[in-house]
Amino acid sequence: MTDSEKPGRGPGTGRGPGRPLGAAETPEKQWPPVTASQRRLARLAFVAALGAAAILVSGGRSSLLVLIVGVLGLVVTVAALWGFLSNRSPLRWICAGVAVAAPITVIVCYIARGHVWDIVLTLLLAALAVAAARAALILARPPAGMPERETPPPIRPFLIMNPRSGGGKVARFALDDKATARGAEVALLDGPGQIDVAALARKAVADGADLLGVAGGDGTQALVAGIAAENDLPFLVVSAGTRNHFAMDLGLDRERPDAGLDALNDGVEVCVDLGLIGGRTFVNTASFGAYADVVQSPAYRDDKRGTMLELLPETLSGRRGPHLVVRIDGEVVIEGPKALLVSNNPYEFGGPTELGRRARLDSGLLGVIAITVGNAEQAVELLRGRRGRGLRTLVAHEVLVESHATRIPVGIDGEAVLMPTPVRLTIRPLALRVRVPRERPGVPRSKPPIDLALLRHQALNTTRPAGGGTSSTRRGQRE
Incomplete structure (x- = not known):
C-alpha cells in the first residue's frame, strides 16, 4: 500500500508532545456550527441547573445545610473506600463499615429534616441538566469511524483460532466450519502442548497466504497483527475472545463473532495504528503499576476479584511494586505513578471511573493515563476527573518508563509479561490493514465530559449553520 493510497489522519494529530488530552484544540471562532437541536439542549441544561439552584436558595439555610451534609457524606464514603482498598489491617474492615454507614446516615438526616422532596427534586433537575x-x-x-477503501476479497486467507478463548466461542459459533466454507484455511490451537503462534503465522505467509486472521484474545490478535503489518497483508479480527476490546473499537459485533467472517467475502479495509513496546506490538493497552502487578500474580486467572483485593493495598500504598518514572516525548516527567496505562490511540475519557472507547484508531498518537493517588484526599479529588491532582491524561508519540528495578511487570493487552527497563513505547501510524465486514454495528462511544465553554457557546449562538439544516448531526453516526 503506497502512501498516496492510505487514508488521511484522523482528528487530533496536531497535538504537541505530551499535550493534555481534552485540552481545547481551537479557539471559539473555529468551533463547528451550532444546530437548532444543540442550541435547545444546551439551553435546557442551563435552565435545569438554574432551577436546581433556585430550589436550594428558596429553602434557605436549612436546605443548604442538608446539601452540605450530602456532599460530606460522599467525601467520607470515598475516603472510606480508599482506606478499604489501601489497608490490610483491621482498619480495612472499619473503613468498609464507614463506607456503608455514611450514605445511610445521610438518608436518615434528610428524612429527619423533612427535606426529602426538595433534595429529590434538586437531584432530578441536576440529572436533567447533565x-x-x-x-x-x-x-x-465529529462522526466516529475511519476511512474505508474497497479491496478485492482474499484468495488464500489463513485464520488462527483458539478453541479455549472466550469460553469456547469457536465451537459454540462453529467458527472453524464457517470460515472453511468461505474458503479460508483454519489452524486450531488445540495442542498438545504450547503452539508457537508467530511461527504458525509466518509459515502461512511463506506458503502464500494473502490474509491473516485470528479468532482469539487480544494478546493473540496483537501478535499476528504485527506479522500481518510486517508483510503488508490485510488482517481479519474475529471477536472470539473474552473482552474483545480491539474488535469493539473497530465497530465489530462482539455478540456474534461469526459475523466478522463476512469480511472474507463482503468487506472493506481500514488502516489503523499499532502500538510498539520493546519491539512487541499491542493493539489496545500496556499497563504498569497497580494493574500490571496484580495481573502478574499466578492466582489472578482463577480469582481475579480476590487477588485484586489482596494485592491492591501494598500496590496503592507503595509497599509493593517498583518505583516508576515516566517520560513522555522527553518533555513531561511523571514521578512514581501508582498505575500507568498507555494505549494505542487515546480513549475517550469521561472521568476516573469511565475509560470509554476509542472512536478512532488512526490518530498516530498514544494515549496516556497516569494515576498518582497516594492518600484519601487525592482519592476524593479523582471525582473531579481530569482536574484532580491524582490523575493525568495526555497524548504522546513516545513514552519511556524507567525504574530502579531491572525488570518490571507489564500487562500487554491483558497478558502478564516481565520486561527489562527502561521500557520504550511508540506507535506505528497506519501500519495495519484491517479487513472488516461492510455491515457492522459501529463504535459505541462513551459519554463526553461536560465542557462548559462549548455548552455556553451552543446556548448563546444564534447563527444558522450553512445550508440551514441539521443533517450533519442526523446522519448515521454510529454511537
Whole structure:
C-alpha cells in the first residue's frame, strides 16, 4: 500500500508532545456550527441547573445545610473506600463499615429534616441538566469511524483460532466450519502442548497466504497483527475472545463473532495504528503499576476479584511494586505513578471511573493515563476527573518508563509479561490493514465530559449553520 493510497489522519494529530488530552484544540471562532437541536439542549441544561439552584436558595439555610451534609457524606464514603482498598489491617474492615454507614446516615438526616422532596427534586433537575448537556455535546462531536477503501476479497486467507478463548466461542459459533466454507484455511490451537503462534503465522505467509486472521484474545490478535503489518497483508479480527476490546473499537459485533467472517467475502479495509513496546506490538493497552502487578500474580486467572483485593493495598500504598518514572516525548516527567496505562490511540475519557472507547484508531498518537493517588484526599479529588491532582491524561508519540528495578511487570493487552527497563513505547501510524465486514454495528462511544465553554457557546449562538439544516448531526453516526 503506497502512501498516496492510505487514508488521511484522523482528528487530533496536531497535538504537541505530551499535550493534555481534552485540552481545547481551537479557539471559539473555529468551533463547528451550532444546530437548532444543540442550541435547545444546551439551553435546557442551563435552565435545569438554574432551577436546581433556585430550589436550594428558596429553602434557605436549612436546605443548604442538608446539601452540605450530602456532599460530606460522599467525601467520607470515598475516603472510606480508599482506606478499604489501601489497608490490610483491621482498619480495612472499619473503613468498609464507614463506607456503608455514611450514605445511610445521610438518608436518615434528610428524612429527619423533612427535606426529602426538595433534595429529590434538586437531584432530578441536576440529572436533567447533565443529560441535556451531554446530548448537546454529543451532537457537536465529529462522526466516529475511519476511512474505508474497497479491496478485492482474499484468495488464500489463513485464520488462527483458539478453541479455549472466550469460553469456547469457536465451537459454540462453529467458527472453524464457517470460515472453511468461505474458503479460508483454519489452524486450531488445540495442542498438545504450547503452539508457537508467530511461527504458525509466518509459515502461512511463506506458503502464500494473502490474509491473516485470528479468532482469539487480544494478546493473540496483537501478535499476528504485527506479522500481518510486517508483510503488508490485510488482517481479519474475529471477536472470539473474552473482552474483545480491539474488535469493539473497530465497530465489530462482539455478540456474534461469526459475523466478522463476512469480511472474507463482503468487506472493506481500514488502516489503523499499532502500538510498539520493546519491539512487541499491542493493539489496545500496556499497563504498569497497580494493574500490571496484580495481573502478574499466578492466582489472578482463577480469582481475579480476590487477588485484586489482596494485592491492591501494598500496590496503592507503595509497599509493593517498583518505583516508576515516566517520560513522555522527553518533555513531561511523571514521578512514581501508582498505575500507568498507555494505549494505542487515546480513549475517550469521561472521568476516573469511565475509560470509554476509542472512536478512532488512526490518530498516530498514544494515549496516556497516569494515576498518582497516594492518600484519601487525592482519592476524593479523582471525582473531579481530569482536574484532580491524582490523575493525568495526555497524548504522546513516545513514552519511556524507567525504574530502579531491572525488570518490571507489564500487562500487554491483558497478558502478564516481565520486561527489562527502561521500557520504550511508540506507535506505528497506519501500519495495519484491517479487513472488516461492510455491515457492522459501529463504535459505541462513551459519554463526553461536560465542557462548559462549548455548552455556553451552543446556548448563546444564534447563527444558522450553512445550508440551514441539521443533517450533519442526523446522519448515521454510529454511537
